Amino acid sequence: AMMNCIDVLVLPSRNEGLGMVCAEALRCGASAVGSAVGGIAEVIGDDSVVPLLPAETFVRRFAAKVNERLSTPYEFSVPAEMSWDVTASRELELMGLSE
Numbered sequence: 001a002m003m004n005c006i007d008v009l010v011l012p013s014r015n016e017g018l019g020m021v022c023a024e025a026l027r028c029g030a031s032a033v034g035s036a037v038g039g040i041a042e043v044i045g046d047d048s049v050v051p052l053l054p055a056e057t058f059v060r061r062f063a064a065k066v067n068e069r070l071s072t073p074y075e076f077s078v079p080a081e082m083s084w085d086v087t088a089s090r091e092l093e094l095m096g097l098s099e
Contacts, residue, residue: 003028008069019043023078031069
């Protein structure tokens with residue numbers, strides 16, 4: 001319910017795996033901005049991540065990217081391979097339980 005109320009998800013992380021919270025936000029119709037770490041860019045796209053370095057300008061650059069996402073329509077969908085159906089099918093296949 002909360003994800004459906006936001007305009008942009010902000011994930012300024014120093015260390016992140018895949019960033020599934022970003023995928024959840026996109027599926028709820030929000031934009032997302034994150035740090036360029038881990039797999040965040042794989043989920044939200046290179047245009048929506050901010051490199052950590054140089055550290056002294058990170059906050060300013062991150063804020064500018066958030067403002068950009070709030071003021072400019074941006075269409076980006078979650079990659080098909082990140083759907084629950086694809087994930088479940090692949091897991092069943094790996095376990096030898098698929099038809």
